[in-house]
Amino acid sequence: MNRARTLPDAGSRANRCIRSAVTEASLSLSGKLNLPFGSAHSGNFRPVSASSSQRPAINPRTRNGCDMSKQSIPLVVEDISPFTRALARQISESSEPPSHLSLMNMVSRAAGFRNFQHLRAARLAGERLAKPHIPQIIDHLLVERTLNQFDPGGRLRQWPSRRKVQDLCLWAFWAALPARTLMTEHDINARLRKAHLFDDPAILRRTLCSLGMVTRNPDGTDYCRKELSPPAEARALISLLETRRERNTGR
Incomplete structure (x- = not known):
């Protein structure tokens, strides 16, 4: 009879040890995963709002919902030989390595434009002229x-x-x-x-x-x-x- 009474006490101590270990593990896992206090193991789990840990990824090419990717500006030259000679002459006349913008201006001038802005404006104008003309209604x-x-x-x-x-x-x-x-x-x-x-x-x-x-x-x-x-x-x-x-x- 006495031996039978000790079994529940031993089982209770084992259960308490198991619950304590599970609780510590849950708290440790919760801290590592940035989970809210009270995990699914304790029955008090609450979903994390999307405004904190589940925010959607932001595309670096968008801003305020608009696509901020750069527009492609193609360059077509009739003959590569005079183009490369003109480009090489400009680079040789430069006192220091050209910056990105300076190099774009050099390439544009070698192609016959005043600068990159002229090249870009000419390209955009060509795209506008290529669009079909929509006649306007006149009163x-x-x-x-x-x-x-x-x-x-x-x-x-x-x-x-x-x-x-x-x-x-x-x-x-x-x-x-x-x-x-x-x-x-x-x-x-x-x-x-x-x-x-x-x-x-x-x-x-x-x-x-x-x-x-x-x-x-x-x-x-x-x-x-x-x-x-x-x-x-x-x-x-x-x-x-x-x-x-x-x-x-x-x-």
């Missing part, structure tokens, strides 16, 4: 109404009341200004005065500036036409006005 009625505001010499008779017609008329004044040319206030007023009959170049000048079609310094000097892409209706109006002026002058 011919709006173009006709706007054209009727001009006299046979292509000058605006009066400032129109409709906003759409006003905006389209401003493109005609924009086209009357020289491209990439600095102008004083007197110069731009003279050019605008030739394009209308109600003698108010100031309001036209200020409107062009406020809409970003003409730039100027804060002190009101050095006006310059901003190079923009006119909409389809504006291009049609500018072409019709040019034809009207040529007919009026007998050219």
Whole structure:
């Protein structure tokens, strides 16, 4: 009877030793694997949130969900012999080993371009021109109404009341200004005065500036036409006005 009573005590001590060993092993494994306290062995396991230890891997070529991989810029030369001679001459004239950007500029010049930026711009322009042209829908009625505001010499008779017609008329004044040319206030007023009959170049000048079609310094000097892409209706109006002026002058 006494011997039978000692067996449960021995079994209890063995069970306690086993549980202690399992607990220590669980805690050690939990620390090594960065698991939350309370493992699956103890029945208190809680899944780790994805925001801490299970964050998705970040692709170094993406930023804010956008692909940041570099664009391929191919280079084609007609004859490799003059290309290599021109490249070798540039490298020999360099006082030190060229950097990555310097070498790209040398290669671009050897191929007949001014620099790498010129090569890249030419390539991108070729890709744009290769794309099929999508014809734009023109509001011919709006173009006709706007054209009727001009006299046979292509000058605006009066400032129109409709906003759409006003905006389209401003493109005609924009086209009357020289491209990439600095102008004083007197110069731009003279050019605008030739394009209308109600003698108010100031309001036209200020409107062009406020809409970003003409730039100027804060002190009101050095006006310059901003190079923009006119909409389809504006291009049609500018072409019709040019034809009207040529007919009026007998050219």
